[in-house]
Amino acid sequence: MTATTSSINPLTAAGIPAAVLQALAAAGLTAACLQCRKCTNGCPVAARADFPPHQIARMVQLGQVEELLSSRVIWECTSCQTCATRCPRKVDIATLNDALRRLSRQMGKVEGETTVPVFNDIFLRTICRHGRMYEMGLMGSFKLRTRRFLADLGKFPMMLWKGKLVLVPPMVRGYWERRRLFRFTRGAGGEVR
Amino acid sequence: MSGYMFYPGCSLEGTARDFLLSTKAVAKAMGMELPEIPDWICCGSTPAHQSDPLLALALSAQNLAAAEGRTVAVCCAACYSRLKVANHEIASDPAVRQQVAKAIGRDYDGKTPVLHLLEILARDVGVKEIASRVKRPLRGLKVACYYGCLLSRPPEVTNFDDAENPTLMDQVVRAAGAEALDWPHKTECCGASYSITDVSIVLSLTRNLLAMAKAAGADCIATACPLCQLNLDLRQKDIEQKYGENYGLPVFYFTQLLGLALGLSAGELGLRSLVVDPEPLLAARGLTSDETVTHEVLR
Numbered sequence: 001m002t003a004t005t006s007s008i009n010p011l012t013a014a015g016i017p018a019a020v021l022q023a024l025a026a027a028g029l030t031a032a033c034l035q036c037r038k039c040t041n042g043c044p045v046a047a048r049a050d051f052p053p054h055q056i057a058r059m060v061q062l063g064q065v066e067e068l069l070s071s072r073v074i075w076e077c078t079s080c081q082t083c084a085t086r087c088p089r090k091v092d093i094a095t096l097n098d099a100l101r102r103l104s105r106q107m108g109k110v111e112g113e114t115t116v117p118v119f120n121d122i123f124l125r126t127i128c129r130h131g132r133m134y135e136m137g138l139m140g141s142f143k144l145r146t147r148r149f150l151a152d153l154g155k156f157p158m159m160l161w162k163g164k165l166v167l168v169p170p171m172v173r174g175y176w177e178r179r180r181l182f183r184f185t186r187g188a189g190g191e192v193r
Numbered sequence: 194m195s196g197y198m199f200y201p202g203c204s205l206e207g208t209a210r211d212f213l214l215s216t217k218a219v220a221k222a223m224g225m226e227l228p229e230i231p232d233w234i235c236c237g238s239t240p241a242h243q244s245d246p247l248l249a250l251a252l253s254a255q256n257l258a259a260a261e262g263r264t265v266a267v268c269c270a271a272c273y274s275r276l277k278v279a280n281h282e283i284a285s286d287p288a289v290r291q292q293v294a295k296a297i298g299r300d301y302d303g304k305t306p307v308l309h310l311l312e313i314l315a316r317d318v319g320v321k322e323i324a325s326r327v328k329r330p331l332r333g334l335k336v337a338c339y340y341g342c343l344l345s346r347p348p349e350v351t352n353f354d355d356a357e358n359p360t361l362m363d364q365v366v367r368a369a370g371a372e373a374l375d376w377p378h379k380t381e382c383c384g385a386s387y388s389i390t391d392v393s394i395v396l397s398l399t400r401n402l403l404a405m406a407k408a409a410g411a412d413c414i415a416t417a418c419p420l421c422q423l424n425l426d427l428r429q430k431d432i433e434q435k436y437g438e439n440y441g442l443p444v445f446y447f448t449q450l451l452g453l454a455l456g457l458s459a460g461e462l463g464l465r466s467l468v469v470d471p472e473p474l475l476a477a478r479g480l481t482s483d484e485t486v487t488h489e490v491l492r
Contacts, residue, residue, distance in 0.1 A: 044382040044398050076394060079239050080342035080382035085356055092347075101243050115390045120240035124248075127235040133203035142389065151392075155427065162466045164208045173232050177298065181255070184296045185248035 032089035033057040039083035039093055049073040053083045053093045060096070069104040073097075075114035115146045128182045131172025136165060197313070198260040199227040200276070202269035203235050204419035209269075211463025212419055215448035216268050216310060218461045222452070223318060223326065227266060230259050236275040239386055250289065251296035253279035258301040265307045268448075270418035271385070274343035274351060276307045281350045309344060309353065311417055311447065315361040323368040328456035330370025333478050336450065337374050337411035338362040339402065341421040342382040356380070362447050366415055369454035376409035378402050383424040392428075399424045400432045403440045412474055413443040415450055422446060426468045443471035453480060 039053035046052040050072045051059065059068055068074065074097050083093040101117075104110050110117055122141045126134050143149050159165045205213040220227045233256050241249035253276045257265060267273040283290045284303030294300045314323060340359050348356035357380065363373035381402060384395035402425060406414050416422040426444040433439055444467065452462040453475075464471055475481045 044384070045394060048394075048397075076387075076391065078342070078382050078385055078387060078394065078398075079243070080385075081346040082342065082380075082382065085346045085348060098243050098246070102245070116243075119386075119390045120244050123238070123240040124244060127203075127237065127252075131232070131234040132206065133235055135203075135207045139389070158468070159208070159427075162468065163210055163463070164466060166207050166210075170203075170206065172234055174234075178234065180298075181251055181296050182248065185245055185251050 033061065033087075033091045034089060036088065038086045038088065039091075042082040042086050044078060044080060044082070045073070045076045049076060056093060056096065056100075057091055065100075065103075066109075068100055069107060069109035070111055072111050072114070074100045074104060075111060075116045115142075115148075118142065118145050124182070128178055129175070130170050131174065131178060132170040134166075134169040136167060137169055196263060197225070197227060197266040197308075198263045199229045199266050200233055200256055200260075200272060201229060202267065202272040202419075204269055208423055209419035209446075211466035212268055212422070212446045212448065214461065214463040215446055215452050215457075218457050219448045219452045219455065222455045222457060223314075223323070225313075225318070230256055230265070233259065236272045238271050238275065242275070242278075247292055247296065249275065250279045250282055250293050254283060254293045254301045254303075255297045257303075257305045257307070258297065258299055260305050262305055265305060266310060266313055267307060268310050268417075268419075270309070270341050270343040271420060273307065273309050274346070277351045279303070280305065280307060309417070311344075311361040311365060312353065314451070315364045320364050320368040323365065323451070324370075327368070327370055327454045329454055329480065331366075331450060331454050331478070331480060332370055334371040334450075334474075334480070335374055335410055335412045336366050336371045337376050337406040337409055337414045338366055338379060338447070339406070339414050339416050339421060339425070340379050341416065341418040342380055342385075344417060345380055362415060362417060365447060365451060369451050371450065371454075374406075374409050374411055376405060376411070378405040383421045385420045385424070388420070388424055388428065392431075395424050395428060396432055396435055399428055400436055400438075403429065403432060403442060404438070406442060407440055411442060412478075413445060413471065415445050415447045417447055429469055441469065443467060443469045443474055445471065 035054055035058060037054045040046045043053050051068065056068060056073065077094070077097045079094055081094045084095065105117060119142055122138055122145065126138050201213055217227065234252060236256065237249045237252040241252055257276060257279065265276065267276060280303045283293055283301060290303065340362060345351060345353045345356040345359050353359065354361050359379060366373045378401065382398055383402060384398040387394040414425055416425065422444055429440055449462045449464060459465065472481060
């Protein structure tokens with residue numbers, strides 16, 4: 001989502017690296033936030049979050065980005081976009097969180113408990129390889145990487161019986177083009193693979 | 194009713210196979226053709242936009258470009274959101290369009306129309322047309338229509354319906370003869386893909402949905418998103434156990450309910466794939482056996 005408000009940025013003086021500033025500006029976060037808390041009132045994970053959305057906006061305004069990069073909330077945000085939809089000033093916290101996630105990874109600040117980055121990497125690797133999601137492969141790799149061998153294991157027979165699991169991986173034509181697409185975009189953006 | 198190019202999305206080939214079955218069966222019954230976009234690939238979903246904005250746009254753009262300008266029909270709310278965001282970003286920023294063109298190896302203008310099946314049914318086909326084809330009205334069935342978070346957000350991008358109180362699914366469900374309940378959690382989030390990475394989020398959010406649907410007097414829930422359906426249906430037992438509650442709410446895809454009303458069989462609609470068994474409810478409302486249709490037709 002592009003910035004819809006003016007890009008006055010209060011962070012320049014706060015000693016934040018240029019790359020960080022750029023990413024935050026791209027996420028549409030500006031001085032616009034009024035702390036009305038409409039975002040937090042609608043946020044499905046605000047109650048469990050270490051920093052609720054209105055506080056994320058305020059912390060970025062004050063230059064306290066480091067703390068956010070190692071926060072839990074950026075990995076608990078469900079990307080439901082309730083915050084961005086209801087904000088009277090069009091501050092897009094959902095997209096800001098995407099930027100914070102990338103920075104958190106780039107700067108090695110990812111909060112210890114979360115498995116979301118591992119999941120995301122396996123997901124993207126799977127679709128690069130097969131073209132489409134291969135749920136069995138994804139689950140297998142995820143269990144191996146996170147050592148959560150027992151989680152939901154009991155559901156497998158039932159899901160197979162219900163026809164919800166496909167054992168054979170999909171294979172869409174155009175593997176080399178896909179690989180090029182992934183290489184090109186990952187080169188321009190993040191650094192994962 | 195034709196001219197659409199269908200983008201099923203990955204879930205419909207896996208955990209949401211019954212969404213695919215029922216969509217195809219309903220389309221056929223409505224005389225609608227849904228040829229798939231050739232060699233369509235994953236939209237990248239949440240992992241792509243969390244990891245790399247350009248990758249997310251390029252994956253969606255490759256599919257949209259392959260539709261060669263024909264309107265793309267989508268079932269999955271997450272795919273729908275990603276394709277719409279890609280269109281919005283590419284059409285509104287020439288620099289983004291150029292970057293995406295480099296990534297996918299062809300220029301794409303961001304102008305291929307994208308519609309959710311609910312928009313097609315409620316607006317293009319129309320509720321009158323649907324109602325005229327109903328053979329087995331779902332009389333007495335109280336349905337909580339659950340849209341999930343992504344169909345209507347952000348509203349300036351998806352342009353789907355009222356962002357806080359969408360009614361397209363309510364209209365389709367009413368055309369099928371059922372009662373669409375007024376309830377406040379139509380667009381609350383179910384926790385989506387945290388079902389795998391942090392299930393505690395999903396259990397608490399999805400519990401709120403089940404509790405509110407029950408409190409509103411629902412017999413069942415209708416969904417338009419594979420992740421919503423999976424969380425509400427597959428996780429329902431876990432939620433009942435964790436919180437010591439009892440819901441017993443069947444969770445349908447809206448296409449399955451519409452298909453029942455159109456006289457299609459449980460097999461054609463993949464009802465067997467539902468985890469919370471819908472048979473007792475359907476039997477109680479006289480909607481189970483395929484003989485019901487025959488009776489009505491004979492009369």
